[in-house]
Amino acid sequence: NFSIFAKVILDQESPFLKSILINKGTRNGIQKGMTVFSKDYLMGTVIETNYLSARVLLLTDLNSKLPIVIEGTNVNAILEGTGKKQNLELSYLPEKYVLEPKKIFFTSGKDGFLSPGIPVAESYLNKKKILIRLLGDPDQALIVNVTDGRVNK
DSSP states (O other): OOEEEEEEEEEEOOSSOOEEEESOOGGGTOOTTOEEEETTEEEEEEEEEOSSOEEEEETTSTTOEEEEEETTSOOEEEEEOOSOTTOOEEESOOTTOOOOTTOEEEEOSTTSSSOTTOEEEEEEEETTEEEEEESSOGGGOSEEEEEOSSOOO
């Protein structure tokens, strides 16, 4: 299984587009579609590569859509980025499903690439409203681990 550490060299600041540039590229075996972790938490996916660097689309980005399963249930949904790490959205939830706080969202593996069971986000209560936040903080990621999606260690 492929796994390599890389340094975050540039953080793209924009309200909706959330991506980072890392200092490893095709020369190091990095390919489009690989998954990126920070401190064992899933951060995003490699969307662009060149010889010396790669761009990673973060889970918080508006274009990010990740198949997940909700802890303690068989409920599948899609975790979507909104540009904010404290307020992601779930789509394709079953009708009448009520999300409770303190639930962990895991990768479902339904995309055929990521192994199932990787913890990604959690629901929490904020001013009587249930919100979803990432477990890891992409803004604090300085060193990331790029893998082929099958492992998270």
